Amino acid sequence: MSVDSVYKYIVFDVIRNIKSNIKNDSDTENVDESIIDEIQTMWLDRLTQQGAISQNDPDETTATQTQPQQSALSTVEHENVRNTLNSLIQLNNKSQTTTTTTTSSTFGNPQQYLPPQKEASNGTSPTINSSNGNNNSNNNNNSNNNNLPSSLRSIMNPMPQNDGTLDESDNDDENNSNESNNKDNIDKLIIDGFTKKFNFNESEVIPQNDGLNDDDDLDDEEIGGGVNKVEEDSLGSDLDDDEDDDPDPIIEHFVLCQYEKVSRIKNKRKCNFKDGIMHLNGKDTLFNKANGEMVWM
Amino acid sequence: MANKQNYYELYRKSTIGEALTDTLEELLINQYISNSLYQKILTQFDKTINEALSNTVKAKTTFKGNLHTYRFCDNVWTFILDNAQFKTEANEIVRVDRVKIVACDANVQDPPPSK
Numbered sequence: 001m002s003v004d005s006v007y008k009y010i011v012f013d014v015i016r017n018i019k020s021n022i023k024n025d026s027d028t029e030n031v032d033e034s035i036i037d038e039i040q041t042m043w044l045d046r047l048t049q050q051g052a053i054s055q056n057d058p059d060e061t062t063a064t065q066t067q068p069q070q071s072a073l074s075t076v077e078h079e080n081v082r083n084t085l086n087s088l089i090q091l092n093n094k095s096q097t098t099t100t101t102t103t104s105s106t107f108g109n110p111q112q113y114l115p116p117q118k119e120a121s122n123g124t125s126p127t128i129n130s131s132n133g134n135n136n137s138n139n140n141n142n143s144n145n146n147n148l149p150s151s152l153r154s155i156m157n158p159m160p161q162n163d164g165t166l167d168e169s170d171n172d173d174e175n176n177s178n179e180s181n182n183k184d185n186i187d188k189l190i191i192d193g194f195t196k197k198f199n200f201n202e203s204e205v206i207p208q209n210d211g212l213n214d215d216d217d218l219d220d221e222e223i224g225g226g227v228n229k230v231e232e233d234s235l236g237s238d239l240d241d242d243e244d245d246d247p248d249p250i251i252e253h254f255v256l257c258q259y260e261k262v263s264r265i266k267n268k269r270k271c272n273f274k275d276g277i278m279h280l281n282g283k284d285t286l287f288n289k290a291n292g293e294m295v296w297m
Numbered sequence: 298m299a300n301k302q303n304y305y306e307l308y309r310k311s312t313i314g315e316a317l318t319d320t321l322e323e324l325l326i327n328q329y330i331s332n333s334l335y336q337k338i339l340t341q342f343d344k345t346i347n348e349a350l351s352n353t354v355k356a357k358t359t360f361k362g363n364l365h366t367y368r369f370c371d372n373v374w375t376f377i378l379d380n381a382q383f384k385t386e387a388n389e390i391v392r393v394d395r396v397k398i399v400a401c402d403a404n405v406q407d408p409p410p411s412k
Contacts, residue, residue: 001353007313013345018338027333035329039320046316253396256307258403259374274403275350277311280391284312292360294378
């Protein structure tokens with residue numbers, strides 16, 4: 001089985017089991033199945049974005065080949081998810097027993113809106129019902145996204161945002177270029193003013209920036225700083241090296257597995273692993289068994 | 298509920314596990330799901346992925362590398378390999394400059410609840 005199909009099997013198996021189990025538990029018996037469906041959608045979306053799995057629907061695959069269509073598609077998808085979640089909130093606010101019968105019809109809707117999503121991918125405006133009347137589909141996207149509460153937006157847009165804030169940032173850029181020019185000028189004026197007003201000697205200005213290190217600075221100068229400064233630098237760099245040597249925080253390649261046997265002969269370790277997930281060079285690989293030799297240098 | 302067997306939570310750190318936990322955490326923070334459902338789904342994920350890996354995956358791999366760090370703590374081996382080389386059955390070779398290996402004990406699928 002390919003990684004792709006194993007991952008999809010895992011997703012569908014988890015979702016299927018959860019759906020069949022939630023009703024048996026008093027803690028979760030009121031959970032609506034639609035939220036489980038949403039979890040599945042979001043989970044698969046994330047995996048697709050990370051390139052761990054390919055997309056199910058060939059239509060979707062072709063639709064995502066061009067950038068603008070992709071953004072239109074995702075916007076509609078996000079709107080569907082948002083509608084579902086919003087109606088979930090409303091239902092949760094009402095009494096739960098009376099609403100359970102009506103939920104199925106209400107929650108079917110987002111899926112039924114999928115056909116317009118396909119039309120949207122043909123290059124027409126993604127929000128057909130939108131009354132904004134903007135010619136530019138990007139503007140429509142922006143207005144839709146901006147209507148979302150920020151918390152929801154973070155849910156709906158696991159993808160890097162490629163449409164929403166562009167307009168603002170464009171404006172900002174124009175403003176910024178002017179402002180930054182002004183700021184530079186102002187900074188220069190202030191610095192000029194200070195240097196003229198106080199007319200520092202270089203020896204006074206350079207060593208004393210903070211006051212507390214007064215003695216140290218004097219010592220450095222007295223002992224003819226060169227050697228001491230090198231030592232200080234090497235101390236600092238030693239600390240940095242230690243942090244670099246601690247490889248735990250940032251290792252992009254990893255293997256998660258179970259060991260059956262780990263043995264050592266002199267400086268060589270032999271390992272028998274099983275049931276592993278490897279993530280190497282951005283690609284996932286699975287193994288049932290793995291044997292390895294590791295040399296301690 | 299029926300199956301009280303414990304499964305390793307190790308794989309929650311994998312790509313597919315992170316995709317699920319990120320999704321669930323966002324839903325939890327925004328109160329679309331309860332904490333008990335959150336836990337339930339992750340527990341189910343542990344069970345499913347442990348079984349899927351041992352039952353559906355057949356691939357074999359060999360690897361070698363220079364040991365940079367090793368650690369054996371709480372029955373978990375952690376290795377960090379430099380200049381590691383992984384070879385699949387199809388003789389496909391993948392080289393990475395540094396890789397971290399985390400391995401739980403395969404012989405204790407039922408970790409004692411004492412700790």
